Amino acid sequence: MKFYKYQGTGNDFVIIDDREGKFQLGQKEIAHLCHRRFGIGADGLMLLQKAEGYDFRMVYYNSDGTEGSMCGNGGRCLVRFAADLGLVNDFTTFIAVDGEHQAHINPNEISLHMQNVSEIEAISSDYFAQTGSPHLVRFSSAVQEEDVKNIGAQIRYSDTFKSRGGTNVNFVELLNQGLFVRTYERGVEDETYSCGTGVTAAALVANAIHGLTSPVAIQTIGGKLSIEFKGNAQTGFYDVYLIGPAVRVFEGEITSL
Numbered sequence: 001m002k003f004y005k006y007q008g009t010g011n012d013f014v015i016i017d018d019r020e021g022k023f024q025l026g027q028k029e030i031a032h033l034c035h036r037r038f039g040i041g042a043d044g045l046m047l048l049q050k051a052e053g054y055d056f057r058m059v060y061y062n063s064d065g066t067e068g069s070m071c072g073n074g075g076r077c078l079v080r081f082a083a084d085l086g087l088v089n090d091f092t093t094f095i096a097v098d099g100e101h102q103a104h105i106n107p108n109e110i111s112l113h114m115q116n117v118s119e120i121e122a123i124s125s126d127y128f129a130q131t132g133s134p135h136l137v138r139f140s141s142a143v144q145e146e147d148v149k150n151i152g153a154q155i156r157y158s159d160t161f162k163s164r165g166g167t168n169v170n171f172v173e174l175l176n177q178g179l180f181v182r183t184y185e186r187g188v189e190d191e192t193y194s195c196g197t198g199v200t201a202a203a204l205v206a207n208a209i210h211g212l213t214s215p216v217a218i219q220t221i222g223g224k225l226s227i228e229f230k231g232n233a234q235t236g237f238y239d240v241y242l243i244g245p246a247v248r249v250f251e252g253e254i255t256s257l
């Protein structure tokens with residue numbers, strides 16, 4: 001089976017062209033392919049499939065092999081893949097697990113239209129937003145010092161989030177200009193270098209709580225992103241865009257599972 005590897009600010013993905021609809025691997029095999037010692041290594045695996053009325057369908061699996069909710073960086077990488085295949089040029093409309101998305105394709109960045117966000121929920125001293133995936137946002141005065149993996153796991157498996165199917169957890173520091181965001185990702189069960197739906201949640205919460213205005217510059221471990229949006233926490237957020245690079249790293253053949 002032929003595969004491609006892409007990354008968007010260090011959030012990395014195995015991509016398979018499944019336009020013929022033949023992909024049949026289960027959770028165990030997907031987790032194996034994403035394993036960084038026994039497989040290719042990735043935060044997730046995506047399929048590009050045909051979809052009537054759209055340029056393509058995005059199917060996303062977390063690195064533990066479970067089918068994930070929306071992945072923003074994955075969406076940007078899959079758009080780049082569709083452009084590399086010659087399926088789309090400078091604009092695309094595709095369908096994903098959370099509904100329709102549009103994206104603008106530029107040489108150095110993909111600008112992905114995200115779902116509207118109607119509510120920022122306060123939970124103790126943290127905030128929760130649904131940006132296609134569930135995200136807790138915790139502000140920190142020293143984000144580099146945070147134990148993202150262990151505290152993130154505690155929150156992700158806490159009673160508060162058990163009934164909601166868990167959550168991703170973002171630790172966010174206000175910079176002079178913009179935010180530094182580190183994310184514990186559900187389904188990877190570890191910190192990743194960047195999370196697109198996570199930085200989107202962080203920017204919108206930062207607008208609601210600290211008054212940051214669009215565009216919000218984001219620094220992650222894996223690089224820089226930008227979030228544009230209209231609206232506010234009272235009216236709801238709309239025209240939300242996740243903007244940043246998405247790059248093909250290599251391609252190859254899967255020879256054993």
Ligand SMILES: N[C@@H](CCC[C@H](N)C(=O)O)C(=O)O
Nearest residue numbers: 068069071072073195196197
């Ligand atoms: N890395 C992703 C988020 C992936 C979804 C998440 N792990 C989940 O299923 O909750 C992104 O860039 O948005």
